[in-house]
Amino acid sequence: MVAAGALGGALTEDWKAESDPLVALGNGDPKPFEAFVTQETPTFLAFFRRLGAQASEAEDLTQDLAFKLYRRAETYRAEGRFRAFAFRVARNLWIDRVRKVGREPRRTQGSLRDDMPSLLYSLPDEHQAEPGAALEQREEAERLLLALAHLSEDHRLVFELGVMQELPYKEISEILEVPVGTVKSRMFHAVRNLRSTLKGESGQADRAPHEEGPQ
């Protein structure tokens, strides 16, 4: 049974060295790995969905991620955090998919509704008594998803890891293999664009840092 707290949010537990699923698996104990799969499948499904995968693609990518981690158990060395390792594998899978498929078409409102009808229109329980608030939240979510889809891959990844997964910048820089300064800059631009969307303004065109003008 999937933990109710793992509603596509950050990893529910910081998988420390003593409960590292791959170290345990390498030692013949499958329980931590099973717990990891059961608890964190929604996290990675949501991760791939927000990056731009369709529902079935996100499932395939999550499955591939689990299989890759499982197969690496024998050669895995716990040199850093397992969490960073798992997201690095996930990010590599995503980049491979982007290279294979090519740049995906920009999402429009219609294609977004076709892609996630059950997601956008499933009401959270706490808003059942306030249909107006639920509708506002759906519209806000729709605007944010469209704005997210229009970010570049780099900005979207940084936003997903920093804001949605709540990873520290140092860990994000290890996962993405870029300097911390680059992470800060990309995060700033991603958040700025999405804040404009929240305020209902037409979002600024997503520009890479070097296009910002003289500094």
Next chain:
Amino acid sequence: MSVDDRSENPQASKFDEELLERVLARAETGSAQADQLNLDVQRMRAALRGVDRGQLGRASDLSQRILSQTTGEDLSWRGDIRLVGRYLRSGLGASPILRLAAASLLFHLVALPVLAYWILAGQADPLELSFETYERAHPSQPFPDQPLDVAGPLPVGGVVEEPLVLDEIPGNTSGDEGQDSGVDADSGDEGGGSRL
């Protein structure tokens, strides 16, 4: 200075990047700017996480599938059968053409034996014999194509007289014997010849 308007001022931009890092790390509170930024970030999180609630069912199925193929994998022949079954189910589920082909194959496998039995059971008994009677003028002549209309019962005693053919009877030169026999050299084989 607002957080958004920093394109001309690199120092301010650096400041906002640092501020954002501290807000995300939950290490900055108190200032109006930080609070507003924090509020916006929380709204983004809540809106985007709320979208994923509908996926819980799929996530549960997916995690079960993953476990059945990793730590829960059955390496015996039962596991192989389950693997083949899973493959067939996913294939059939994904393609309507494949479902149609599978249904057609199943229909033929079930229907053909039934059809074969029905056809074989309805055929005539191959051992049943029928007799046709033909007349020919002389043994040297071939039987005609059309059989005689043989109507009515067999003669009394059930004996069918075989006509005697003079040419085939050796040493037949006596006139007295020929008179009683009622043999007519020219009569040929009449009334009794038969062929199966």
